[in-house]
Amino acid sequence: MRTEESERKTAPGFELGPIRPPSEAYSLLIRATRNCPWNKCLFCHCYKGTSFSLRSVEEIVHDIDEAREMRDYIVEASWRLGYEGDERLAAAAILSQPYGDACLHNVALFLYAGGKSAFLQDSNTLIMRTPDLVAVLRHLRDAFPDLERVTSYSRSHTAAHKTVEELKEIREAGLVRIHIGLETGYDPLLQYIQKGTTAAQQIAAGQKIVEAGFSLSEYVMPGMGGQAMAEGHVRETARVLNEINPEFIRLRSLHIKPTMPLWSHLQDGAFQLQSEDNVVREIAGIVERLDVTSYLKSDHILNLLMEIEGKFPEDKSACLAIIDGYLGLPDEERLNFQLGRRMGYYEELSDLEDSTRFDTVSEALQRIRERSDNVEEVIRRLKDRFI
Ligand code: SF4
Structure with missing residues (x-):
């Protein structure tokens, strides 16, 4: 396969941005803008240390054509490898090689997953002029006619400034889902974290997006209020979500790294982190207050309880039962689970029943206590590796 790769007639590939939502792990990535126009959260x-720029329609179209050329190359390779045009098998052969060309890897991953979804990077694609975004979407749909889902990020502030008619035009051109980082619906907290939007704007943006016919994912950040603003964070976030009723509510728990501006607030004591257990209690507080028909997902690796998931309102009690199950564990078992999750031994609470894994984590816990007794700091550093 390496020989095939070296024979590929291509130009230089296409631009890739740094991130995409967890649910877009297998999507074709097309960079529509660079970095974040706000960049203050x-x-x-x-995107700290970078500056925002729009890309021209011509540049983006060029990248889409490059991705299409790579897709054609993989299909052609499937014949030369004896896979009779099965692009999934050829894509698997590329993915089994040591990581090389990032663009080819992305196209292979996309094809391996069935070639049905694409994500427009970076952080706020709706900031593009509507005619430009429509032109890009139409070209993407023409180049990849099998796409079922094209999604992107937007800021509430930006979406609130589009008219419903503009949003409908974008929807009709082929953008299916918009992901928004709501984080919180509590105005004092939105101001403190410098989100650059208000609860009223989050509601206006969300309602317009839903009215225009999009699937909407709102990302909520349990723990974001720290100890001081937890109560308002929980109450107002649920209220704003109830007003919007998005298709998806996704949990992405707060974690603070030294590379984030909030780190200095943590160091000087201005911001005090919630414990892992209190973050779980915050999720329970939001879930209890939700009056929506959304799907709740806990699909970010930073969440402690990934199994909190379900369609509301029918699965609300099941979600709360999972939380109660965790909070009802003895202290030592909860700590064992927290550590084991971050070490990679557990995926969900039921994994605690595996005595081999439980004992392994207990031994690690014992060693940490003998060395420093700062289990919380060890867990924090383990989480640093996730983002
Ligand atoms: S959270 Fe989103 S809007 Fe805020 S700085 Fe990061 S990318 Fe930009």
Whole structure:
């Protein structure tokens, strides 16, 4: 396969941005803009030190054509490898090689997953002029006619400034889902974290997006209020979500790294982290207050309880039962689970029943206590590796 790769007639590939939502892990990535036009949120380090720029329609179209050329190359390779045009098998052969060309890897991953979804990077694609975004979407749909889902990020502030008619035009051109980092619906907290939006704007943006016919994912950040603003964070976040009723509510628990501006607030004591257990209690507080028909997902690796998931309202009690199950564990078992999750031994609470894994984590816990007794700091450093 390496020989095939070296024979590929291509130009230089296409641009890739740094991040995409967890649910877009297998999507074709097309960079529509570069970095973040706001770039001030205290809890975010993704684009710090970079500056925002729009890309021209011609540049983006060029990248889409490059991705299409790579897709054609993989299909052609499937014949030369004896896979009779099965692009999934050829894509698997590429993915089994040591990581090389990032663009080819992305196209292979996309094809391996069935070639049905694409994600427009970076952080706020709706900031593009509507005619430009429509042109890009139409070209993407023409180049990849099998796409079922094209999604992107937007800021509430930006979406609130589009008219419903503009949003409908973008929807009709082929953008299916918009991901928004709501984080919180509590105005004092939105101001503190420098989110650059208000609860009223989050509601207006969300309602317009839903009215225009999009699937909407709202990302909520349990723990974001720290100890001081937890109560308002929980109450107002649930209220704003109830007003919007998005298709998806996704949990992405706060974690603070030294690369984030919020780190200095943590160091000087201005911001005090919630414990892992209190973050779980915050999720329970939001879930209890939800009056929506959304799907709740806990699909970010930073969440302690990934199994909190379900369609509301029918699965609300099941979600709360999972939380109660965790909070009802003895202290030592909860700590064992927290550590084991971050070490990679557990995926869900039921994994605690595996005595081999439980004993392994207990031994690690014992060693940490003998060395420093700062289990919370060890867990914090383990989480640093996730983002
Ligand atoms: S708007 Fe999004 S990408 Fe930009 S700084 Fe805030 S969280 Fe980060």
